[in-house]
Amino acid sequence: LGGVDIIMGGGDPGARSSIRIRGTNSLNSSSEPLIVVDGVPYSTTIDDNFDFSTANDEDLGALLNIAPTDIESVEVLKDASATAIWGTKGGNGVLVINTKKGSMGKTRFSFSSKLTTNYEPNPIPMLDGNEYTALMQEAIWNSANYIGLKTGNPYLKLLYDTPEIGYNPNWYLFDEYNQNTDWLKEVRRDAVTWDNNFSMSGGGEKANYRLSLGYLSDEGVTIGTNLDRLNSTLRIDYNFSRKLKFGADFAYTQSNKDDNFASNVRSEAFSKMPNKSPYWIDENGNRTSQYFSHQTRDFEGEYRPTRNYNPVAMVHESYNNTTSKEGKITFRMDYNILSNLTYNGYASINLRTTRNTKFLPQVATGVVWTSQYANQSTDAMSDRTAIQTQNKLMFVKKWNDMHDIIATGVFRTSQSQSSSYTSTTSGNASSGLADPIVGSTVESMNSGESESRNISSVFLVNYTLLRRYVLQTSLTMEANSSMGKDNRMGVFPTVGVSWNIDNEPFIKEYKDWLEIAKLRFSVGQSGNSPSGSSYYGAYTALGEYMNYSGIHPIRMQLDNLKWETSTEYNFGADLSLFKGKLKFTFDYYKKNVRDLLQRNVSIPSSTGYATISYFNSGEMVNKGWEFRTDGVLFENKDWNVSSYLNFSRNLNEITKLPENLSQDNYTFGNGRYAIQIEEGRPFGSFYGYRYNGVYQNIEATYARNSEDEIMNDVNGDPIVMKNGTQTVFPGDAIYEDINHDGVINEYDIVYIGNYMPIITGGAGLSVRYKQISMNAFFHGRFGHKIINRTRINNESMYSVANQSQAVLRRWRNEGDDTDIPRALYNEGFNYLGSDRFVEDASYVRLKSISVNYNFPRELSNKLGFSSMSAFVTGYNLFTWTGYTGQDPEVSIPGSANRLAEDNANTPISRRISFGINLNF
Template sequence: MLMAAITHAQQINYVKGKVIDKKDKQPIIGASVVIIDKDKRVIKGVSTDIDGNYSLPVADKTYRISVSYIGYKSTTGVAIDRPVINFQLESENNQMEEVQIVSRAKAATGSGMVIDKRDQTSSTVTIDAKELEDMQAASIDQALQGRMAGVDITASTGDPGAPMQIRIRGTSSINGATDPLIVLDGMPYDITIPSDFDFATSDENNYGQLLNIAPSDIKEISVLKDAAATAVWGSRGANGVLVITTKRGSIGPPAISYNFKGSYSKQPSPIPMLNGNQYSSLILEEFYNAGRQFSTTEFAKEFQYDKNDPYNYYNYSNNTDWLAAITRVGYLQDHNLSISGGGEKARYRASVNYFNQNGTTIGTDLNRISARVNLDYVVSEKIRFTSDFAYTHIDQNALYNPLGGRDRIRETAYTKMPNQSLYEYDEYGNLTDNFFSPAATAQGAYSATFNPLAMASAGINHQLGERITPKFSLQYKIIPELIFNGSFLVNINNTKVKTFLPQIATGRPFTESVVNTAFDQDGDSFTMNTSMNLAYSPTLGPKHNLIAFLRFDSEDSRRASQYLLATNTASSFLTDPSVDSRTNLSNSTSSAFNQSRSVGLLATAQYKFLDRYIINAGIRGDGNSKFGAGNRYGVFPSISTRWRISGEPFMKRTDKYIDDFSLRASYGKSGNAPRYDYTFYNIYQNYGFSYLGNAGVYSTNLELSNLKWETVTQSNVGITLNMFKRLYIDFDLYRKRTTDLFYEDLAVPTYNGYSTVDMNVGTMDNQGWEFNVTGTVMKSQKFRWDMSFNIAHNENVIREVSPLYPRENKGRVTQNNVYKVFVQENNPFGSFYGFKFKGVYKDKNSTIAVDENGNQIVGPNGDKVYMRFAYPSIDYVFQPGDAIYEDINHDGNIDYKDIVYLGNGNPKITGGFGTAFTINGNLKLSVNFSFRTGYDIINGTKISTTNMYSFNNQSTAVLRRWKKEGDETDMPRAIYGGGYNFLGSDRYIEDGSFVRLRSLGLKYDFAKNLMKRIGMKSISANVIVENILTFTKYTGQDPEVPIKLNGSNTVVDNSTTPPIKTVTLGLTANF
């Protein structure tokens, strides 16, 4: 036994050596060196150290050695015939630059139409996820803000799990889809909002489906922008394509990586509000200006301040900061563990992620558990197989929003009377633990007002989500020049929503139906995608290169939902809507089912001559079940070219400093399908009355059998310039025109039996330019300075509007706080219209109407004509201290004829810039900014906090209000329930332009020799602060406000939770 052991030990030999770059002879740090057996299975492996050295035991003379490193050609199957084997790896530019012109996502699995990046003829932009790995983000789109030219990303709110809104080259549809297609590892990733989703009563912020993809699993992100780039994805790519490639295993021993991020966050400073004493004085002034006697009897409990009545005195003599009461410091923890490796035959990567975030508003949090397994297996030289499996569990608590209002709790917190207590005092003046939620106050009753803290703490809005996504792919090399790829994906998604409104949150009596309202909704979706393609790359000689590509796609999507609503359950602890109601009110139930199918066939080819002249042409046919039989199929062509000028003989002298100088051009069409299913059917409902005891039915809509594809036609010209192997510049000009726009609710004569109809009419343009530059300013062994800058301009214009569009009705305004939003030729989509605010009438004389020459207008009897509002329907005469609105036609009457264009929410300029300094290869300081300019915001918070019209609290801005004749100010008088001082006007339209410091980070990689001593590959630590500085003139909470998703395309600040400021500490360990 002893001799056998000694003999075995003597058979174990070691092989060592060094791995260097073949060109510059520099050591390659972290290269994978593995020992493999005759079946190409990995036996043992190491990574090269800081000097490129390696050492491995060899137990069998038949073993061989392989070396690989990202960006270099691998050396495989080298016989171990000597104790020292050195390797020189050759750079493989194609591997690093390989990109798919129209099917970029296939690069991860080696299938699809793969070409060199230097040969792409379309407009695309790619970012490596390594550039984003130090940022803290719940979803990858958060980290992309300001990083890509022409890609405008805004946060919907600052609450956990809230999605980002993505627009690529503007908004190209009015009532169709506007979000880009998400492609994950070569297959469409369903984030479609259900067709029965009601934007008027629901919260679209719940649809942040990119939350299901852990950022730590992502390798790179590409954005396809023009028609040639998006051709492979057909109609679904009409708004651009966001391609996400996840990480996969590589040859080598098991590599274990752990990453932790922990952060604290807080909201930016809120708008300062009046305290209790200032508020009380304001209310008295409102009543005085309204000519009303403030009755201490009518509002005794709120304003009497009588210590002899301790209950009301203590409950209504406070200085409560309601917004501070529902705000807290948020925290976050993010853990990710992964293992990867493999041999020549099989490779694997598995990861698990746990993400937990407590929001900065009480009652908001997000928990996510996700897992992903990616497997690659080489069956033979001709057959390769991949299998991916992803699972995500999301547990989210959001604010309960009464009546479906968006962030109604924060809006109420701003305007809640500050003299009211958070918690109830008893009749002896003792503070209790009960929320103070009276049935009614001077401000009204639920739902007009409520205790925001009680609603945030006790109201339930709980959402559970489960998503399972298995995917299988097969690659078969029929002949070396002809490769078949087939993929099959199933996306199974279940979402459960439970909301409950307890009595304590409303303050209403237990007998009322609104109390203890319980709602449960269960939604399931099942999507099946298949893809099959053939790629043909014949050998045509050194001057010619041809790639032909044929692809077929299909999708079958089914969605089902059901909900149960019950009111007035017996107890606040009975949150299930299936329980009996106290007042025997009937429960409400509903269910829905939707199914849609689509197919697509693409034929495309790319030809290159002399490595200088490149042309790509393709044609795509799409079919979609959302259309009637006559228009179900659409055909969309595309063509793109590239001329590499730097390859011309006359440019030979520039080879030393110009790596690539090319002109690009593309033209193509794509289609867009409607949001709704079954548009070509008549939908029937029960009629609410009976005749002779028989119930009836009626048709609710016209049959839209002639509805057809929206067509997006896009042209693009661009320049690519790469210099000194360190400077990369791209510039693009584009024009995108959408014709046959989907218009909803167009007026038709009622003798048809219907009042409105949906149809294809209208044209919209988006045109602009994009500029992107990245480069390395300085580079040495001890110091590196990188920089990046991108900027994009987009102009959106409506070119044609249907003659059936009800323009006249869109223009009339007869009440405060109303803006008109309608579609008009030569103005952008999302424009808003209203009055021009000119100041405040300082005295009686200033209220006299004047003509266009500034002369006072005199009536027929010689009397002075005073300015009026909405004569003769309302006929309000403006008084000193009232708001002045511009009388456009100088008729002395402010009415719909004085409504003008005020602005729109589409940014004219977007972009970002950043820089990074790396010292000694292990200390990195990075800074990134983003900016948006030239867009307008309706400051809804300003409207509600400066109108001085009711018992609502107001901001400290009203302290400069008009109080007596002669006062010159821009703040009108306070008047309870009267006047028209807050009509929709440019008084509340503000420029939302901003420049924001998105991130400031410092990262340190611990020394390699230290890692070697403790048996680890690497450890890095970093600290990053985000959103700490914002430069803006906007006076609201925050200028980053998303476009509303209800078809109006407007930007309104309604007190949603603003983007938060965050400090994050991170640690990454690789074993």
């Protein structure tokens, strides 16, 4: 899908992914597209297992909680003219999905089943136990030298008094700290997914129906992750008369999702001491079934919710379960008022209940029983009710063969209400008592309610002259509860024209090979409101006063808040040759966004608030092009070979920002990047230091001016560079001194790249020979960069965390040819946020390849089926990339205060599926 950029942020079942149609259109509000199912906007969470760029019916069915065999068609709307019918919600693009209806005739049954095996890509090679202890001893010794070898040196004491990294067979825990543990291997697995779907349909002249049932069981490759989902849909259509039709859709989905209690199990497994055992070791040197953990602290430190725990115990003993139940009912009516005037409308209600239960037993943490992390329980529940209505009138009129006019008026309403509560307790008497009500200590208790409303009217007129010249205009008026009261109503016009050249008289002589030739142009506006509910009346709990608690407002009333408004220009061309065997589509677009929504900006404390939730200021532009070609390469009675290729380019630039916009969010320190937005740069830019390698000797550490001359102090001695407040030595990291003052600090931070790709593209090949078919799809993303946070953690050599085998190339002596600094425990600034860890994440991936066999009809009929087929499909089997992490796909940041980082999330798995389709 040209112009559609999809990034899968991980491989755990039910996790979230990112999608953009024609780039990011807002700094702090939603840039996700609108999904419409059978004419009704659909609210859903797009998970990491979903990819629009390769999505087939099964993928879309899983996303929308419907049977994949129910999907009839999928269409992507991009430009302002095409999305105008959906109002402001379509400003980021629209994915239109239509499901199958019942049909006349006897009842038809269909069943499909698919078994998928999931395999994780090769992991990052980490140090073994012996390499780790050698590294830690070297790092601590270097730090002891760094501060000076003297009496009371804390590093000398640490080096000689830490048995966890020493070799003392007489120590009572020697066996537990003399291992070679592959912690990542201990918390991952090969997984299996089952997906089954059944449907039945039928009907007569008056009524038809379609019933669909589906069940999915999806294991994650990280132990403790799993998703079970049951979905059902029923669609009924009834014709009361020629003029009046009624329809009803019923859908119910229930899902049960398991996650790890700790969200960073895999990154903890990467950093865990490899010489440490997950289990206690018996007197014979064998593992026991009891998890090993110090109840107080060891060399790694004390237990914390995000670090220093036993990840093997965590994935096996703790749990984080989310159960969701969702029901949706839609009633539809179509009425032909006159021969050229029709009405259709619907009313839809969506009810969703979600419950999350979490339990952290003492055995998973190893802490003492009096700790708040011993038998900690959480119970959370949320309910959401959403009601949508639509009323649409359409007038269609034709005059001779010259004039065609379609006038449409649409009025929509939507309202949602949500409520939630969360309670967390600890100190349960037993690991078998997981209910928060039995906890001896209340850690936290919260609740909340929210409500949002939206009304809109859309008026469209489509006029066609001589079937060649088309004019489309629209006007959208929309009001949203999250807007300021002075600007709650937004007005957004669009206009589009197209020329069907293939219908011109002078083209008749070319019609034997020219099928479609069309030029399109449109310009239109759309609006974007703040994400979430009303921004009036937001309150939170206040501390106690005289034994009474209270609430206080946390947001300033935003009377003047305006719609974030985009104006999009689109020029396109469509060409189809040789009876559709060769097709070309090209689009160029430019979208100007003004009144950008800035979020949580600091304001004077005299107002009574620390920040303002939203205010309008700034401008941004998205522009680019899209190209797609489809072709039938070879075709005869037995063979059909076809292919397609698409490329797209999106350029984003922030063109205007308020002069007084405060971005004081950087504190000098290792691993930190400045988070800021800047005029002339794209959204998602990285700001940090330029890394220039390692100081080889003393002379190399001397500060130099802009002429590359050594700088001297008042005594004539060379000035030695400083990283922050600390003097550098041979083996330390070199950062470019931008202002040549001899000190690396925030004044040396520069732009070092962004995550926006230069080009995205895809290619597909389809081959059919008689009853056998093969389909393959490749996807590529080129020129984008991401911060490899996993490398930062695995190459810092600063803490007790295990490191990757890359640090075996670390600097040790003058003349070492390496770009990795020396090991330095808890000292120095050898891993500042710099371009050292900003990597080109370009890749080409074989997203899917499938082989399908349709059994002969005679065999199918003999077995009692009208048709049978079997298939095998491979997903993500090969990836070509220079990126050094496990997976180059990293989630797109949703706001300006987040960075695109690889945080050692579960990578996308290689999957192989086997399945059958039966119809009877």
